[in-house]
Amino acid sequence: MLKKKEISLFLVFFILLFLILHFFKSSHQPEKPSYKCSDCNVILIVVDALRADHLCFHGYTRNTSPFLCELAKESWLFSNTVSQSGSTMESVSSLFTSKFPYKDDVINLRGSDKTLTEVLKENGYYTKAIVGHTHVKSVFGFSKGFHEFDDNFNFTRKANEITNLAIDWLRNNDKKPFFLWLHYREPHSPYDPPQTYFDMFYEPFIGDAEYHNYTIYGRESNVSSETIHNLSIAYDANIRFLDDNLKTLFEYLNNSGILDDTLIIVTADHGESLGEHFIFDHNDLYYSIIHVPLILKHPR
Numbered sequence: 001m002l003k004k005k006e007i008s009l010f011l012v013f014f015i016l017l018f019l020i021l022h023f024f025k026s027s028h029q030p031e032k033p034s035y036k037c038s039d040c041n042v043i044l045i046v047v048d049a050l051r052a053d054h055l056c057f058h059g060y061t062r063n064t065s066p067f068l069c070e071l072a073k074e075s076w077l078f079s080n081t082v083s084q085s086g087s088t089m090e091s092v093s094s095l096f097t098s099k100f101p102y103k104d105d106v107i108n109l110r111g112s113d114k115t116l117t118e119v120l121k122e123n124g125y126y127t128k129a130i131v132g133h134t135h136v137k138s139v140f141g142f143s144k145g146f147h148e149f150d151d152n153f154n155f156t157r158k159a160n161e162i163t164n165l166a167i168d169w170l171r172n173n174d175k176k177p178f179f180l181w182l183h184y185r186e187p188h189s190p191y192d193p194p195q196t197y198f199d200m201f202y203e204p205f206i207g208d209a210e211y212h213n214y215t216i217y218g219r220e221s222n223v224s225s226e227t228i229h230n231l232s233i234a235y236d237a238n239i240r241f242l243d244d245n246l247k248t249l250f251e252y253l254n255n256s257g258i259l260d261d262t263l264i265i266v267t268a269d270h271g272e273s274l275g276e277h278f279i280f281d282h283n284d285l286y287y288s289i290i291h292v293p294l295i296l297k298h299p300r
Helices: 002-030 066-073 088-097 116-122 161-173 195-201 224-257
Strands: 041-047 076-082 127-129 148-151 179-185 211-216 219-224 262-268 279-281 291-297
Touching: 002 279, 041 195, 066 224, 066 291, 088 116, 127 161, 148 262, 161 179, 161 224, 179 211, 179 224, 195 224, 211 224, 219 224
Parallel strands: 041 179, 041 262, 127 148, 127 179, 211 279
Antiparallel strands: 076 291, 211 219, 262 291
């Protein structure tokens, strides 16, 4: 057994060791950065029908999103973000109200629920939206709280149109701080990427072209596995087209200095089923349809 003197020496040793380690830790601890951003601009980018597992930071092998993957490295990346609906109108309504689509009866924004935009507006933000899909037009109440709401199109706008409109507005805007919401239509159907993007991912179909009944764009259709294969390629090509346009937008934000004072959130309203469960569409609640990306880029 240890003698009292030996026990005392052990206690002194451990106390000294604790003090040394505590001093070393406190003296070498880097200063915690300040994340306060009370006067920052906010840009919310909502991508339509972008499923998370078709992006590289969720393990996808096709090079659909090189820019978003670089952005994620210098941002907070959330790996298990779930949309509150498999449909655009309900999920975006939920995003802007923090309420559930069906439990709280928030199906669009034509009701009286207070929105994120209204809160920001009340706190001195100039609010602007540029949207690319008819399901988030002002007729459904999505212009609520916005000083400017650009939905001047028929059914959809392409990603390059949204990016160009955003850059034009940012170049001429003198309102600070501002909240800018951009709703990109791609990669939502119709899967119509520029041909060069489709060629980038094209792989010839191998195997028997079996036919099955699929729900495609809400309609029952008997289509071949080769058609499903090509639709999947077109979907990925649309993601890459979007990714290149986001890169163009961020290059402008960086070169103009706006990025230094702007909090940016990139997410999606829902994902997409690409043949799973014999569905090539969304509007259901399978994980491929409700698992969405979420990237938060903080200027500090």
